[in-house]
Amino acid sequence: MQRRHFLKTTAAAAGCMLLPRGARAGKNAPGNKLNVALIGVWGRGLAHYEMLAEENVVALCDVNEKRFPEALKRFPKAQTYVDWRKCLDHKGLDAVVCCTADHTHAFVANWALNRDLHVYMEKPLAIGVEEARVVRANWLKRKDKLATQVGMQRHATENFNRVREMIRDGAIGELKAAYAWGNRQIRRDGYLPAQGQPPQDFHFDLWLGPSPVHPYNPGYFSGGAGSNCLSWNMFWDFGAGQIGDMGSHTMDLAWNALDAGLPTSAEATGEKFNPDVTPVACESHFEHPANDWRGPIRVSWYQGGLMPRSPNPTIDLKRIDHGAMFKGTRGFLIADFGTRIIVPWGDKAVPNYKPRAPEQMLPPVGHFQKQWINACKNPSLKTACDFEYSGNMIEQMLLGLVAYRVGKKIEYDSVAGRVTNSPEANDLLRRPYRAGWTLDG
Numbered sequence: 074m075q076r077r078h079f080l081k082t083t084a085a086a087a088g089c090m091l092l093p094r095g096a097r098a099g100k101n102a103p104g105n106k107l108n109v110a111l112i113g114v115w116g117r118g119l120a121h122y123e124m125l126a127e128e129n130v131v132a133l134c135d136v137n138e139k140r141f142p143e144a145l146k147r148f149p150k151a152q153t154y155v156d157w158r159k160c161l162d163h164k165g166l167d168a169v170v171c172c173t174a175d176h177t178h179a180f181v182a183n184w185a186l187n188r189d190l191h192v193y194m195e196k197p198l199a200i201g202v203e204e205a206r207v208v209r210a211n212w213l214k215r216k217d218k219l220a221t222q223v224g225m226q227r228h229a230t231e232n233f234n235r236v237r238e239m240i241r242d243g244a245i246g247e248l249k250a251a252y253a254w255g256n257r258q259i260r261r262d263g264y265l266p267a268q269g270q271p272p273q274d275f276h277f278d279l280w281l282g283p284s285p286v287h288p289y290n291p292g293y294f295s296g297g298a299g300s301n302c303l304s305w306n307m308f309w310d311f312g313a314g315q316i317g318d319m320g321s322h323t324m325d326l327a328w329n330a331l332d333a334g335l336p337t338s339a340e341a342t343g344e345k346f347n348p349d350v351t352p353v354a355c356e357s358h359f360e361h362p363a364n365d366w367r368g369p370i371r372v373s374w375y376q377g378g379l380m381p382r383s384p385n386p387t388i389d390l391k392r393i394d395h396g397a398m399f400k401g402t403r404g405f406l407i408a409d410f411g412t413r414i415i416v417p418w419g420d421k422a423v424p425n426y427k428p429r430a431p432e433q434m435l436p437p438v439g440h441f442q443k444q445w446i447n448a449c450k451n452p453s454l455k456t457a458c459d460f461e462y463s464g465n466m467i468e469q470m471l472l473g474l475v476a477y478r479v480g481k482k483i484e485y486d487s488v489a490g491r492v493t494n495s496p497e498a499n500d501l502l503r504r505p506y507r508a509g510w511t512l513d514g
């Protein structure tokens with residue numbers, strides 16, 4: 074069993090029991106409750122209310138003041154903020170749950186870690202390669218005392234463990250390649266044109282935050298609760314398109330079974346480059362070195378209608394909107410979030426593979442958000458999607474966008490965080506920030 078999964082196992086088994094009875098869990102809160110700030114209180118923020126109601130929500134932050142009355146009904150004792158930088162300095166905080174727009178994620182995460190706060194960050198952790206590296210490195214320095222989790226909650230579904238077990242137990246022989254794909258297609262031509270003024274109680278300048286200025290348009294904010302991200306996440310300055318969106322969930326299905334670190338190369342092709350909008354149709358490929366249980370592998374991500382080739386003409390992979398496939402020396406494993414099938418290579422039989430007995434199965438992750446809460450209270454417990462696991466995954470995916478932009482295969486020195494064969498690609502590892510905003514505050 075891999076160390077990460079062993080830790081998951083022991084952590085899940087231990088629950089909160091490692092905590093001495095009567096101990097103060099949140100360093101600042103009595104009664105084993107954490108003092109939490111919720112940043113971004115509407116939309117995806119609503120999905121966290123139930124879990125947070127069991128803790129002390131002491132601060133609420135949103136750039137849209139219209140969202141406060143409802144949130145205050147649920148968390149009446151909280152102080153409100155419109156600027157997350159001020160919110161993070163709320164006295165006595167233990168932890169932060171952040172559901173803001175993607176272009177602020179790495180900032181909020183890094184500032185929170187700098188203040189020794191536990192962080193639950195909605196996906197994606199970052200939208201630039203350097204951002205992912207900075208946040209991961211910061212957490213690794215503090216991982217013994219701080220719990221982190223990226224909002225890839227599908228990870229807790231049973232199929233993730235079953236797929237991992239099959240790959241590790243040799244169900245398709247020796248692993249050679251992994252593919253993940255997503256078929257959400259939302260097309261935009263460019264940033265929205267100026268239209269009207271932001272309402273008085275909507276702080277558009279704070280919403281833009283570190284990103285370059287674009288004119289206000291209500292079209293960025295007219296989506297429903299939890300899906301408004303689809304109004305802005307395809308623009309380069311606000312998101313990473315489907316790589317950050319469904320890519321965070323779907324690559325996770327493969328990533329969980331690979332025990333991969335960072336790739337040594339990335340190459341990508343897709344539709345014509347648009348300086349405003351991330352590509353809809355794009356495919357990216359990464360080479361990963363061998364690890365202690367498998368040889369080198371190639372990992373691929375497809376989106377916007379592009380797909381890996383089906384191993385068998387009778388199987389139409391396009392019927393799986395978001396899925397993953399693994400290629401081994403004896404066959405293929407194809408999975409969506411809930412199911413999986415094995416397809417043998419030609420007439421080769423599947424080798425000696427027996428599903429695990431129940432007592433050998435990886436234990437369930439359990440409630441995904443609660444796993445983080447438990448780890449905040451006892452940082453010796455692990456989380457499934459901490460900033461190392463999720464940081465590596467999103468760094469790989471974002472390198473694909475860099476390769477797409479320069480239009481060539483890039484060689485990557487993952488220790489230094491440098492592209493070694495393209496100065497132009499190197500410049501794209503970092504995205505431009507507005508004056509006055511720093512990642513390390």
Ligand SMILES: NC(=O)c1ccc[n+]([C@@H]2O[C@H](COP(=O)([O-])OP(=O)(O)OC[C@H]3O[C@@H](n4cnc5c(N)ncnc54)[C@H](O)[C@@H]3O)[C@@H](O)[C@H]2O)c1
Pocket residue numbers: 112113114115116117118134135136137140155157172173174175177195196197224225226279280282298299300301302303318
């Ligand atoms: N894990 C999942 O399954 C899942 C599902 C949906 C969305 N998300 C993620 O959640 C995040 C929010 O998505 P959404 O659709 O709710 O977006 P949204 O535009 O509705 O924003 C959510 C809330 O955050 C506030 N906000 C935005 N930027 C802010 C800032 N800088 N400071 C304070 N408040 C700010 C908004 O006013 C809004 O109330 C995105 O990163 C998205 O990727 C995750």
